[in-house]
Amino acid sequence: MRFLAFIGALAILGAIAAAIYLFGGFFSVAENVDNPAIVDWALASIRGASVAGHATDAPPANLDDPETVKAKIYSTIGCVNCHGGPPDANWAKWSEGLKPVPADLKEMAKQRTAPQLFWVIKNGIKFTGMPSFGLAGASDQDIWSIVAFIKKLPSISDEDYKTWTASP
Numbered sequence: 574m575r576f577l578a579f580i581g582a583l584a585i586l587g588a589i590a591a592a593i594y595l596f597g598g599f600f601s602v603a604e605n606v607d608n609p610a611i612v613d614w615a616l617a618s619i620r621g622a623s624v625a626g627h628a629t630d631a632p633p634a635n636l637d638d639p640e641t642v643k644a645k646i647y648s649t650i651g652c653v654n655c656h657g658g659p660p661d662a663n664w665a666k667w668s669e670g671l672k673p674v675p676a677d678l679k680e681m682a683k684q685r686t687a688p689q690l691f692w693v694i695k696n697g698i699k700f701t702g703m704p705s706f707g708l709a710g711a712s713d714q715d716i717w718s719i720v721a722f723i724k725k726l727p728s729i730s731d732e733d734y735k736t737w738t739a740s741p
Contacts (some may be wrong), residue, residue, distance in 0.1 A: 604672055613673070616700055624685070628692035633713075636687055636721040641699060643718040644729075644737035652678075652719060655702060658726075659734040671702040679727045690720045 593598055608616075634641055647653060655675040657664035668675055681690065692717050697705035706716060722729075 602652060604670065607672075616673075620701075623692055624689050624698075626717070627696075628686065629687040630691055632687050632720070633717060636717070636724055638721075641718055641721040642725050642737075644722050644734055646715050646718045647722045648738040650715065650719070651704075656663050659729060659731045663702060668702075675702065678723050678741065682723050682726050687720050690723055691716055694719055712720055 605722035607613075636642070644658075648658065652658075654665040655671065656678045657679075664675070685693075693703065694706040695705065695711075695713070697703050697708070706719075707713075
């Protein structure tokens with residue numbers, strides 16, 4: 574019984590110390606200061622579990638259909654500003670100051686399912702620079718087009734991208 578009381582007392586002291594550290598202003602919320610590794614690990618773990626748990630929408634169409642893969646939407650809605658795109662990873666200069674850094678979408682295309690990508694684009698991610706494009710007014714159809722483009726991204730050539738984003 575004493576052992577459990579000791580563990581309880583340690584937990585209470587730990588909670589008090591954490592509250593003093595966080596609410597006392599000792600934790601820096603500055604974007605140019607790295608988080609402690611445990612904070613980054615915890616946020617990434619929570620983010621991954623949340624996306625996997627909430628991503629339940631099924632793609633409405635074949636994501637390989639050329640009509641669905643519309644790079645124009647990706648380039649005009651703002652994705653290219655943070656994530657870049659072929660050619661030359663042409664992201665906006667200000668995106669270099671984001672922490673965590675914007676995801677490499679060629680890797681995300683391999684790691685995440687289409688429903689997970691859709692959920693992230695539609696809803697955004699707290700504590701990152703990823704906005705909610707659904708909240709910003711993007712239609713589900715446009716978001717699915719962006720997902721289709723991202724899933725194709727690892728195999729898209731610079732020429733294809735230039736052609737797909739060229740003004741008519």
